[in-house]
Amino acid sequence: MSLKKFSELFIDLDSCNSTNKKIGILQNYFSSNEALENSWTIYLLTGKNNKRFISGRSLKTLFSEIYEYPLWLIDSCYLKVGDSAEVISLLLRNMITGENIKYQDVSLDELLNKSFPKLSILKEDDKKLRVKEIWENIPIENLLVLNKILTGTFRVGVSIGLITKSIAKLINLDEAIISHRLMGDFIPSEESYKLLIDKNINPSELNYKPYPFLLANTFEKKIIDKSINDFQFEWKWDGIRIQLIKRSGKVSIWTRGQDLINKSFPELVEEISSIKDDFVIDGELLVWDFKQNLPLNFSLLQKRINRKAPSRSIQKSLPIICIAYDLLEINGEDQRDSNLEIRRNNLEKNLYSWLNESKEELSNIFKISDLIYPRNWEEVETFKNNSRDNGTEGLVIKNKKSIYTPGRKKGIWWKYKVDPMQLDAVLIYAKGGSGIRAGLYTDYSFALWKDGELIKFASAYSGLNNTEIKELDRWIRQNTIDRFGPVRSVRPEMVFEISFENIQISKRHKSGIAVRFPRITKWRKDKLIKDADTLENAQKLMLNK
Amino acid sequence: MKEDSSYLIKYTSSGLYCELADAWIDPIKPVKRALITHAHMDHFTFGCDEYISTYETAVIIKERIGKEINIKTYDYEKEFKINGIKISFHPSGHILGSSQIKFILAEEIWLITGDFKRQKDETCKEYEIVKTDYLISESTFGLPIFRWDEPQKTATDISKWVNSSKEKTSILFCYSLGKAQRILNEISKTNFINDIYTHSSIYRMNNCYKKLGIDIIKTKKLEQTKNNSDLNGSLIILPPALNKSSSLKNFKDIQTGFASGWMSIRALRKRSGYDKGFSISDHADWKDILRTIKESKAKNVFFHHGDNEALNKYLKEKSSINVLEFEYKK
Known part of the structure; x- marks a missing residue:
């Protein structure tokens, strides 16, 4: 029973990239743990609708107020780390000396069913005291997972399929049954876990559950x-x-x-x-x-x-x-x-x-x-x-x-x-990425020409490979002309081919158009910015579609 | 406050420069006279007329580049003069032979920390607290998210990592000079008993350390083993440049790890492409940078190397120390 155990599971899974080994790790974990804790583990690992008890922003503010710590410094750290829960866990090591404290292990049920839900009914000052108390009574190495659960951002490289496989192997039952049992909403309880690993199949148990989808x-x-x-x-x-x-x-x-x-x-x-x-x-x-x-x-x-x-x-x-x-x-x-x-x-x-x-x-x-x-x-x-x-x-x-x-x-x-629609656009803004892309400029905004002016028309995050991301990051740092908070405005010099699925009129955007699912499909190093497309071209696409 | 041009130490396109002594500190271009803080290759440039360093640094540099250079050596604490400027080396705790450099002109003291750390490391001399008026500090890890674990904990983690996958060959990447010897020393204090192999560049450095009186546990030189399939369960230490290289193809079933201070950040760990990251650094973390500034009693601080925006702002808000920035002159 415990956050400690779950934390170790997270570390093991996070640094493992062999599917078979992951299945082994999960099997070990499930078979040596209590049903209620296992059900919360499945709830967290599948990440279907992990509840957010405190937003990332509030977590940073809470930390800043509890320890009288400058918020700007937390934000500077965030740019490097890309995850509020992790930043706070790392900073907490400066606050908690670890000496003379008797740490307590807590169960996931205690946290997710009692401690965390109760936070929302507390007044600000009581909430601060309570969060401080939770932080300072938990071993430092478990704080990352705790904060991730608190902010509803717990994720680890484990798919539902992998969990299905581990459970199926554990009890030696057909994967399809487990997969079906895991469909729909999984409400953590001792019962729900026992039902999941029940070797007897009761036809009515799956009554309200959807079948696993066939994907093309x-x-x-x-x-x-x-x-x-x-x-x-x-x-x-x-x-x-x-x-x-x-x-x-x-x-x-x-x-x-x-x-x-x-x-x-x-x-x-x-x-x-x-x-x-x-x-x-x-x-x-x-x-x-x-x-x-x-x-x-x-x-x-x-x-x-x-x-x-x-x-x-x-x-x-x-x-x-x-x-x-x-x-x-x-x-x-x-x-x-x-x-x-x-x-x-x-x-x-x-x-x-x-x-x-x-x-x-x-x-x-x-x-x-x-x-x-x-x-x-x-x-x-x-x-x-x-x-x-x-x-x-x-x-x-x-x-x-x-x-x-x-x-x-x-x-x-x-x-x-159908082939996507495409336009060649100019990179004008870049913003720091989060998560695994922390510390790199990976969120880009692109513009099209209108009467000799570049008008922003789409933002895209995906499509470049890691080498290109690094190269572009370096270029962005060297070609920044202005900064607004985390956003850099860059010299208009780079042209990219942007692909998207649909285009339509939008009053919310300055360009007057909105595109669906834009992504970068080519870095057009061969093109000069004068060769980029115009808003007029975009409008033509809209009429012809 | 002084005008930038009257500073004893300036920043030039070749690196930090003491005009009165006509000497550069770890220059990045060939110059007349180079003071070298330590033997890492990003602090050394070929083609200078004259080099000056500690004895250990000189020995390691010559071993690494494999030839003679015009290098003069001084012991730690020993004061020498160039054009009337009193100069001395003081241990910086970064790697064997590494030093801070103190400059005295009349009553004014300047101190360049070079790369330094405050954590315990038995493979080199401990950092010496030196009082100064002006401090030029490195700031590689200048954010409070960096706070190093005890090296023994990291060594235990490495040992556990190898032992939890005995069916595999565990390859740990780390810098061949300094980091490798420190890790080997820490591992020798755990109950790790498996074979350890090192790349020739690391093997050579181990011998060099031994020659200089630092005891490093015995490892096997990697090239001696042609057949690499019987290496399961052993630990192999390689320099990072060999990651993803063809030489890894000789190993059958491997897991890879990287030992560096950057590995304390999950995003960097994930992006690095190694299976596992071990956080251990030969640079000072945030709290030790601040502590060092305080203990140096410096009234004026410059930062160079790494992120210094946060440190600058933090010191301006929280202390009465002058935080200065070099005016870059081409």
């Missing part, structure tokens, strides 16, 4: 050697992948990120409840423009997700639809081992009968994913290239003979995305 691989050229008839083709919608579950009459909507989002979409829950059968459907959620019969922008969907219990008027102004891709279970019968052709037939048969039997409202909100029928691979290419016309981002190609397996297995589904 990136398109591989080699599949065009096969007959076009081996595959099923659908549009790739840019919404949220969901599992729509109706079991024992109860509806639950789960995202791929394993969030339960019933509350954000009451209209869907209501319509689905009226269907007579029980089922599990794999589908996509979108905000829909019924006039043009096209999906609306992803940001509007995000708006809907963030709004719990949306009013009628929001439901009307941002109407959603669910597009059904696949049928995974019907009236309690698992369909995942049937091949796609059979599942698709069943999906069509059932969905059409539900739509026929119900009022019009259901058909407005619940649709089938239309199949596309290219006659050859050239036509596949054409469909893909025109996919922006109907608001999709490409095609999904599915092997007709495949069964529904968890994860991103090869040879089952492929996503064939």
Whole structure:
């Protein structure tokens, strides 16, 4: 039982890059620990919805006030370290001498269930005293993990898949079962851990849980050697992948990120409840423009997700639809081992009968994913290239003979995305990165020309390799013309090719446009800044899409 | 306060310079006369007419570069004069032979710390507290996040790391001069009994230390072993330049570690690409930099090497010491 033990686990996992060894470390840990502590460990390791008890900023302020320590100095340290929890843990070593203190080990349950939640009800002064007391009674080497839990930023290089494997090995049970048990929300308790490692499988235990999602691989050229008839083709919608579950009459909507989002979409829950059968459907959620019969922008969907219990008027102004891709279970019968052709037939048969039997409202909100029928691979290419016309981002190609397996297995589904839009833009600002990129300038802002002036149009963080990051970091330091806090304004000299998925009008940005998922695809050292694109070019992209 | 131009020590494009003695301190370009604080190669430049250092530093430099140079040596504390400026070397605790350099002109004392540390290290002389008016301090680790563990703890961690993966060959990277010998010395005090191999450059330095009277535990020279598959469970110490090099391909199943003060930061540890980071440094940490300034009784402080923004600001806020900055002259 303990934070100490968990802290050692963190250190072991953090400095280990062999998957097998990690599994061994986890197995050892689980088998030598109490059920309740194990359940909290799983909760923390999966990091699904780790609660933030104190923000990183507040942690720094608390430290500064408790020890009368200059905040600017903490911020200077942060630039080097990139993680508030770690900065404070490192600084605490200057405050706590470690002599004459009897350290106490605490359980994760004590911290996560009692000490930390109680902090929020304390007044500022009491909170300071309490946090000080917690810090000073815990061995210094465990403070990093403690602060990470406190700020909800605990992460370590362990995937859910790895935890699944360790547990499955530990009790010698099929991985698929453990994986299914770990789906959805995992509420830490002695019970939940015991259920997780229970060798007896109780069919109803998984009732409200989604199945592990099947994920598509990136398109591989080699599949065009096969007959076009081996595959099923659908549009790739840019919404949220969901599992729509109706079991024992109860509806639950789960995202791929394993969030339960019933509350954000009451209209869907209501319509689905009226269907007579029980089922599990794999589908996509979108905000829909019924006039043009096209999906609306992803940001509007995000708006809907963030709004719990949306009013009628929001439901009307941002109407959603669910597009059904696949049928995974019907009236309690698992369909995942049937091949796609059979599942698709069943999906069509059932969905059409539900739509026929119900009022019009259901058909407005619940649709089938239309199949596309290219006659050859050239036509596949054409469909893909025109996919922006109907608001999709490409095609999904599915092997007709495949069964529904968890994860991103090869040879089952492929996503064939339309080429991104691209513009050449000039680097104008850079900001220090955080986490593993601390101390390096890795957050970049790019600009396009407008009437001889460079206007910021996008920020991007990814796309450069480590060598390029270091090179650019050095260049940024040598070519800074101004500083605003952590941001440096740099000499406009470097041109980068920026790729993005979508472009649209935005009143919030000075450039008047917003792009989706921008990233750097090439450092155009061959280009001068006068060769960079103009805002006009960006607007043309918008009109042509 | 004095005008910059009247400072006894200035900063030039070749490095720190004492104009009256016409001598540079650890110059980065060939100059007439070079005072060398210690034998790390980033503090040494070929082609100077004359070098001056401690005896130990001279021996190590000659061993490293493999040839004779015009180098004059003085013992610690021994005062010598150049153009009327009194100069002396004092132990800086960084590595064997490393020194601070004191300059006296009339009643005014200047002290250049060179690279220094205050932690215990049996492979070199302990840092000597020298009183001064002007202090030029290194500030490689000039942030309070740096606070070194006891070296014995790091040595125990290294020993545990090797022993927890006996099926593997453990390769520890560290600087071949100073750090390697310090680590070997610390490891010899743990209960580590496995074989230790060292790269030829480290092996040579170990012998050099022995010649100078510092006892370093016996290690095997790496090149002597052609077949590297029977090295499982042993510890191999290599200089960092060999990481990712083709010579690592000779080993079958390895784990790598890096010993450096920077490894106390997780982001740097992760970015370094080594499996494991061990925090141990031959430079002073934040508290020891501040303590050294205080003990030197200096009224004026300059920093060079490393991040000094935080130190500058902190001293300005918290002390009555003048924090000065060199005006850079090309």
